Amino acid sequence: MSALLQVDGLSLGFGDAPDVVHGATFSLEAGQSLGLLGASGSGKSLSALAVLGLLPEACQWRGGRVLFDGQDLALLDAGARRALCGASIGLVFQEPFTALNPLLRVGDQIAEGLRLHKGLDRAAADREAAAWLERVGLAPGASRARQYPHQFSGGMRQRALLAMALACGPRLLICDEPTTALDATVQAQMLELLRRLQRDLGFALLMISHDLAVIRAVAGRAVVMEAGQVVEAGAVDSILQDPQSGAARRLMDAYAVL
Amino acid sequence: MAGPKVFWKGPTLAAGLALAALAAVAVLAHWLAPSDPDKIDILQRLAAPGPGQWLGRDALGRDLLSRMIYGAQVSLAVGLTAALGSTLVGSLLGAVSGYLGGWVDEVIMRCADVLMCIPGLFLVLTLIVVLGPGITNVVLVIIFTGWTDIARLVRGEVLSLKSREFVLAARASGAHPARILFRHVLPNAMAPVYVSLTFGIAGSILMESGLSFLGLGVQPPTASWGSLLSDGRETLHEAWWMVVFPGLAILVTMLLINQLGEAARRHYDPKEPA
Numbered sequence: 001m002s003a004l005l006q007v008d009g010l011s012l013g014f015g016d017a018p019d020v021v022h023g024a025t026f027s028l029e030a031g032q033s034l035g036l037l038g039a040s041g042s043g044k045s046l047s048a049l050a051v052l053g054l055l056p057e058a059c060q061w062r063g064g065r066v067l068f069d070g071q072d073l074a075l076l077d078a079g080a081r082r083a084l085c086g087a088s089i090g091l092v093f094q095e096p097f098t099a100l101n102p103l104l105r106v107g108d109q110i111a112e113g114l115r116l117h118k119g120l121d122r123a124a125a126d127r128e129a130a131a132w133l134e135r136v137g138l139a140p141g142a143s144r145a146r147q148y149p150h151q152f153s154g155g156m157r158q159r160a161l162l163a164m165a166l167a168c169g170p171r172l173l174i175c176d177e178p179t180t181a182l183d184a185t186v187q188a189q190m191l192e193l194l195r196r197l198q199r200d201l202g203f204a205l206l207m208i209s210h211d212l213a214v215i216r217a218v219a220g221r222a223v224v225m226e227a228g229q230v231v232e233a234g235a236v237d238s239i240l241q242d243p244q245s246g247a248a249r250r251l252m253d254a255y256a257v258l
Numbered sequence: 259m260a261g262p263k264v265f266w267k268g269p270t271l272a273a274g275l276a277l278a279a280l281a282a283v284a285v286l287a288h289w290l291a292p293s294d295p296d297k298i299d300i301l302q303r304l305a306a307p308g309p310g311q312w313l314g315r316d317a318l319g320r321d322l323l324s325r326m327i328y329g330a331q332v333s334l335a336v337g338l339t340a341a342l343g344s345t346l347v348g349s350l351l352g353a354v355s356g357y358l359g360g361w362v363d364e365v366i367m368r369c370a371d372v373l374m375c376i377p378g379l380f381l382v383l384t385l386i387v388v389l390g391p392g393i394t395n396v397v398l399v400i401i402f403t404g405w406t407d408i409a410r411l412v413r414g415e416v417l418s419l420k421s422r423e424f425v426l427a428a429r430a431s432g433a434h435p436a437r438i439l440f441r442h443v444l445p446n447a448m449a450p451v452y453v454s455l456t457f458g459i460a461g462s463i464l465m466e467s468g469l470s471f472l473g474l475g476v477q478p479p480t481a482s483w484g485s486l487l488s489d490g491r492e493t494l495h496e497a498w499w500m501v502v503f504p505g506l507a508i509l510v511t512m513l514l515i516n517q518l519g520e521a522a523r524r525h526y527d528p529k530e531p532a
Contacts, residue, residue, distance in 0.1 A: 082432035093426070095423055101442050112431070164431075
């Protein structure tokens with residue numbers, strides 16, 4: 001079975017400096033979950049941005065390929081890439097307070113993707129957006145959809161972001177530290193919601209986090225990154241029980257202190 | 259958390275109403291002016307303010323009140339169109355510059371640098387002399403020299419906005435760059451532009467007055483507040499009203515607009531209490 005997402009020897013860097021991501025290789029099967037574990041600055045978020053084609057301008061693509069559903073993303077032109085990625089890859093960011101446009105109603109932000117990729121008219125997209133808000137636990141959807149982001153709490157915004165990312169029925173959901181900015185209770189609810197939605201909808205999940213517990217809650221397999229390289233890969237439980245790499249051990253030790 | 263800030267209240271509301279009244283007077287000049295602003299009555303030459311000629315008459319016996327009411331049309335129209343024009347041009351160029359970056363940014367910003375390093379008044383006067391005097395040229399020249407500040411302002415905002423997560427999220431969702439720029443980035447960059455626009459209107463009215471005072475703006479017999487001031491200069495010793503009333507009109511309008519600009523600045527400043 002060929003992987004849904006295949007990152008193959010990805011190398012990224014800035015200016016003349018050494019690679020910040022060096023030869024990163026990992027893959028994710030359709031419907032499965034993969035944790036991308038690593039400390040801040042280990043290159044995990046940058047790898048995810050590379051998958052989405054959202055690298056900062058100063059960042060150079062120095063080598064490797066990213067295959068989505070067998071297609072080399074670097075070979076697609078901008079329009080084809082937008083059509084492919086927008087509809088089939090969803091993204092949830094870390095910071096719920098800056099990830100929603102403060103000037104647009106929440107419902108309109110969810111409806112935007114629906115109108116773009118599913119060709120729904122305004123009324124149908126609005127209904128669909130409201131239904132999505134209810135599905136992520138923000139009822140009543142129709143009135144929530146008319147609210148602005150500043151009227152939502154952090155946890156509610158993160159749910160809205162999840163609705164936005166999933167509305168077009170993506171086959172891959174990338175979560176970049178989606179629970180880091182939330183308190184423990186909300187974090188647990190969010191992960192539970194994510195698990196339930198994945199079970200119902202069957203999307204593949206790439207969960208980026210520095211938090212072992214978060215990865216363990218949603219993913220069976222994980223890769224550990226340090227200094228831009230993949231240093232360990234395998235089942236989450238075996239990484240937890242018997243970490244092979246220094247990076248994984250250090251994360252475990254730091255966790256033990258807490 | 260405090261409720262939403264109310265913009266129209268207290269002195270700001272008063273200033274807004276006064277400006278609305280002024281604009282209404284300008285629009286309705288045809289019906290409000292007591293007499294034809296260009297009607298010459300040489301026998302009434304330099305008549306002092308009094309009944310039937312509340313603000314006095316000029317050297318050709320024309321009614322100053324009527325001329326000021328019609329002059330308001332010119333002054334306000336030039337102020338608005340020139341300020342809106344330079345804001346529009348500046349916002350678009352600044353947004354494109356900041357969002358696209360690269361050589362587009364270089365070209366636009368170096369053009370702005372060149373314009374900004376030539377003294378403003380010198381540039382305006384030179385261009386008017388080249389293009390010829392007249393109200394359309396005054397508007398064009400104000401737009402041409404005035405867009406640079408706005409462009410820099412918007413470019414800076416766009417630069418900081420385009421790496422924000424909601425913009426990345428919009429890009430990830432496959433939206434077209436133009437849509438992202440005009441729906442997600444630009445609206446979030448507009449708050450300082452509204453503030454700048456208000457002050458821009460005041461600046462443009464002042465610039466028009468200055469140019470008309472120098473004879474480079476409206477051409478006789480059309481009046482603007484600046485040209486009335488200029489006419490009055492010649493008869494200052496005999497007729498104080500010819501400079502005092504147009505001068506007051508400019509002064510009061512500036513104060514009112516600046517009140518709005520200052521209120522707008524406070525309104526969009528998160529650190530200011532409501």
